[in-house]
Amino acid sequence: xxxxxxxxxxxxxxxxxxxxxxxxxxxxxxxxxxxxxxxxxxxxxxxxxxxxxxxxxxxxxxxxxxxxxxxxxxxxxxxxxxxxxxxxxxxxxxxxxxxxxxxxxxxxxxxxxxxxxxxxxxxxxxxxxxxxxxxxxxxxxxxxxxxxxxxxxxxxxxxxxxxxxxxxxxxxxxxxxxxxxxxxxxxxxxxxxxxxxxxxxxxxxxxxxxxxxxxxxxxxxxxxxxxxxxxxxxxxxxxxxxxxxxxxxxxxxxxxxxxxxxxxxxxxxxxxxxxxxxxxxxxxxxxxxxxxxxxxxxxxxxxxxxxxxxxxxxxxxxxxxxxxxxxxxxxxxxxxxx
Amino acid sequence: xxxxxxxxxxxxxxxxxxxxxxxxxxxxxxxxxxxxxxxxxxxxxxxxxxxxxxxxxxxxxxxxxxxxxxxxxxxxxxxxxxxxxxxxxxxxxxxxxxxxxxxxxxxxxxxxxxxxxxxxxxxxxxxxxxxxxxxxxxxxxxxxxxxxxxxxxxxxxxxxxxxxxxxxxxxxxxxxxxxxxxxxxxxxxxxxxxxxxxxxxxxxxxxxxxxxxxxxxxxxxxxxxxxxxxxxxxxxxxxxxxxxxxxxxx
Numbered sequence: 001x002x003x004x005x006x007x008x009x010x011x012x013x014x015x016x017x018x019x020x021x022x023x024x025x026x027x028x029x030x031x032x033x034x035x036x037x038x039x040x041x042x043x044x045x046x047x048x049x050x051x052x053x054x055x056x057x058x059x060x061x062x063x064x065x066x067x068x069x070x071x072x073x074x075x076x077x078x079x080x081x082x083x084x085x086x087x088x089x090x091x092x093x094x095x096x097x098x099x100x101x102x103x104x105x106x107x108x109x110x111x112x113x114x115x116x117x118x119x120x121x122x123x124x125x126x127x128x129x130x131x132x133x134x135x136x137x138x139x140x141x142x143x144x145x146x147x148x149x150x151x152x153x154x155x156x157x158x159x160x161x162x163x164x165x166x167x168x169x170x171x172x173x174x175x176x177x178x179x180x181x182x183x184x185x186x187x188x189x190x191x192x193x194x195x196x197x198x199x200x201x202x203x204x205x206x207x208x209x210x211x212x213x214x215x216x217x218x219x220x221x222x223x224x225x226x227x228x229x230x231x232x233x234x235x236x237x238x239x240x241x242x243x244x245x246x247x248x249x250x251x252x253x254x255x256x257x258x259x260x261x262x263x264x265x266x267x268x269x270x271x272x273x274x275x276x277x278x279x280x281x282x283x284x285x286x287x288x289x290x291x292x293x294x295x296x297x298x299x300x301x302x303x304x305x306x307x308x309x310x311x312x313x314x315x316x317x318x319x320x321x322x323x324x325x326x327x328x329x330x331x332x333x334x335x336x337x338x
Numbered sequence: 339x340x341x342x343x344x345x346x347x348x349x350x351x352x353x354x355x356x357x358x359x360x361x362x363x364x365x366x367x368x369x370x371x372x373x374x375x376x377x378x379x380x381x382x383x384x385x386x387x388x389x390x391x392x393x394x395x396x397x398x399x400x401x402x403x404x405x406x407x408x409x410x411x412x413x414x415x416x417x418x419x420x421x422x423x424x425x426x427x428x429x430x431x432x433x434x435x436x437x438x439x440x441x442x443x444x445x446x447x448x449x450x451x452x453x454x455x456x457x458x459x460x461x462x463x464x465x466x467x468x469x470x471x472x473x474x475x476x477x478x479x480x481x482x483x484x485x486x487x488x489x490x491x492x493x494x495x496x497x498x499x500x501x502x503x504x505x506x507x508x509x510x511x512x513x514x515x516x517x518x519x520x521x522x523x524x525x526x527x528x529x530x531x532x533x534x535x536x537x538x539x540x541x542x543x544x545x546x547x548x549x550x551x552x553x554x555x556x557x558x559x560x561x562x563x564x565x566x567x568x569x570x571x572x573x574x575x576x577x578x579x580x581x582x583x584x585x586x587x588x
Contacts, residue, residue: 014360015423022432026439033443042452042552048440049449053388053531055437056379059372060400067403144528212410216365219407223368224430227437237532241456271393272529279458279535 043238051234055227057269058108058301062222065109069116070214074207081121093174096126097167100134106269107135107296108226111305112218115186124185129174132318135270135296136166145292148274154285157337158274161285162292165329169293172325173318187311225308229301233267236300240265249282256290256330259283260323263295264303270296286334293326359417361427366415368431369408371438376401378442383582387446390527390587448584449525449534450552451510460484460526460535477561479505479524480586482568483537495563503561503570505539506578509553517546522557522570527585537586539568544575554580 032038039045087095103110114131118124135141145162149155177185245258259280268276277291298319306315376397379385385397460483477498482505485491507524515521522541525534541557549555559572 013422014420015425015428016360018425018428019360019364019423022428026432026435029436030439030443033440037445039444039447042450045447046449046452048444049388049447050532052437052441056375056385056388056400056441057393057396057530057532060376060396060403063372063400063403063407066407148528206414208410209414212407212414215407216362216369216411220365220368220431220434223372223434227433230437233532238456242458243456266532268533269529272533275526275528275535276458276533279460 047234047238050237051230054230054233054267054301058106058226058230059223061106061109062112062226063219065112066215066218066222068109069112069218070211072113072116072120073214074211076120078121081117084126085121085123089178092123092126093129093171093178096129096174097133097137097170100130100132100170101137101139103130103134103138106271107299107302108222108305110134111302111309112222115309116214116218118182118186121182123178124180124182125174125178128177128185129170132173132297132322133167133170136170136293137163141270141274141296144271145274148278152278154288154337157285157333158289158292161289161329161333162274165289165293165326165333166296168329169297169322169325173297173321176317176321177314185310185314187309221308222305225304226301229267229304232304233265233300236265236267242266246282249280249287253327253331255283255287256327257323259287259291260294260298260326263291264299266295267299267301268295284334285337286330289333290326290330293329294322297322355418356416357420358415359420360423361421362411362415362417364423364427364431366408366411368434369404369411371435373401373404373408375438375441376404384446386583386585387448387531389530390585391583392587393529448580449531450508451523453525453534454510454521454523454536454538457525457534457536460537477501477503479507479522479537479539480526482539482561486563486566486568492563495561495568499562500560502558504556504558505570506554506556506581507538508580509549509551509555510538511551518542518544520544520549522555525585527587531585534585539570541570541572541575543572549575549577554578 039048084092084095100110103113110131114127117127117130142159142163146155146159149158152158242262245262248254248258259277263273266273266276273295274292277288280288280291303315306318379388379397380401385394389396460480482495482503485495505522505524507522510521510523512521519540519542521538523536523538525531526537527534539561541559543559554577556576556578557570557572558574559570562569562571
């Protein structure tokens with residue numbers, strides 16, 4: 001039994017009324033679904049299927065990201081990050097980008113890991129490069145891109161173009177934010193909340209306790225924003241037909257921007273997006289490549305995750321730099337490969 | 339020995355000062371509810387309604403990781419200085435639990451004709467269009483639809499024109515189509531339903547008014563490639579239950 005100081009119960013507000021109100025709202029939501037069966041309407045059913053499937057696929061990666069992030073925080077000594085920070089500056093970004101190749105998770109998992117790396121002392125620009133490169137460069141994504149384009153003339157331009165351009169674009173963003181400090185880049189509230197959430201775990205000792213404190217903290221923090229992102233993505237997938245961009249397939253520049261816009265709206269996992277890109281046969285190499293490079297770095301659910309993790313303005317920087325660098329790279333590749 | 343006793347004494351005195359931390363209970367609810375969803379998908383065999391067979395492994399992975407997280411948080415739920423639940427914290431966890439309620443409360447379903455209207459058609463050149471795949475063995479829906487995307491594939495399909503095929507899918511109706519025709523559609527999923535691409539053939543010789551949109555049917559007949567589509571001249575069409583795995587995978 002817990003022992004409180006005399007009068008502690010009277011002073012301590014557990015906040016159970018907030019939990020009760022939330023539980024009541026969830027119960028009402030469940031009752032509405034069971035009683036009215038809104039999925040008898042095709043659009044609603046489509047929405048819930050896409051919403052559920054995006055989360056069923058992404059939540060394990062968020063959990064894996066939280067696990068790796070907690071492991072880094074608790075078990076990796078700070079001295080390792082100090083050594084990495086002492087690497088010559090021109091080497092840091094390429095090394096961070098290539099490190100992404102060894103981290104086979106989707107973009108949702110790389111955000112909490114990058115955040116932890118920054119908190120732990122890695123150069124913010126290096127962590128951002130890693131975060132953006134991992135979902136494009138990891139071996140599973142490269143393999144799935146190769147399978148999607150197998151048997152086509154554009155197989156190698158797509159596979160090598162995606163990996164090469166993705167690497168360069170990630171480094172470009174890292175370079176642009178290279179003057180930003182941890183305080184300038186990370187959202188202050190998240191750090192404060194983190195200290196609040198986990199300080200007790202540290203104070204009370206025990207690596208296991210600290211590990212699970214960080215794991216659950218990261219999962220709950222990222223999970224809620226992932227749900228918001230998935231809600232928006234599912235609504236867009238339900239109501240915006242993919243054929244909407246078909247009219248600009250042969251318009252230079254606009255075709256690249258249209259495919260980037262579609263990648264943003266669809267919020268596909270980088271391990272599957274190549275199959276969807278390959279279905280847009282009316283678009284050329286450059287436009288399909290733009291979809292594959294842009295999507296893993298900027299999409300609806302990532303916009304929400306970035307907004308929750310980084311300071312205001314970071315998302316805008318990522319959008320501007322990734323759009324410009326992808327556009328230039330894809331135009332250049334279109335000239336070379338037609 | 340005395341040192342051990344002292345350490346144990348310290349630990350037990352720490353335990354005395356700890357009480358259940360409400361925010362940690364909330365963390366455990368978030369982790370536990372998602373762990374429950376993944377175990378539910380495994381036990382009820384519903385993974386194939388959300389994911390392709392290629393990515394089905396994420397469900398047991400999620401179940402194990404989240405169960406570990408849940409057990410770990412429950413084990414460390416006591417704190418020397420418990421933090422109260424804030425409104426923001428409660429609604430945040432409520433948001434995480436919301437999809438859990440939806441997955442558990444809604445009846446099992448799969449993408450249908452509404453999605454077929456809004457999604458791109460499968461056209462990946464490498465999956466099934468090698469002429470050798472099409473030239474021999476039973477023709478699958480994927481072989482037929484994918485074959486149309488390359489010159490070699492079309493040639494291989496023409497070689498087999500008039501051969502018997504047997505396809506299962508759901509009915510989609512096109513405005514203005516004759517009453518004895520419908521499009522038989524199936525979705526191909528690479529990772530999750532969000533990336534579904536449609537695969538379809540036109541079925542002719544169907545009983546007029548016999549089948550409505552989204553009915554699952556099994557069509558037997560002869561296959562004929564015609565322009566950019568494949569026609570199946572049906573001999574039998576029977577209504578079937580939605581397959582256990584409604585999406586094609588690769």
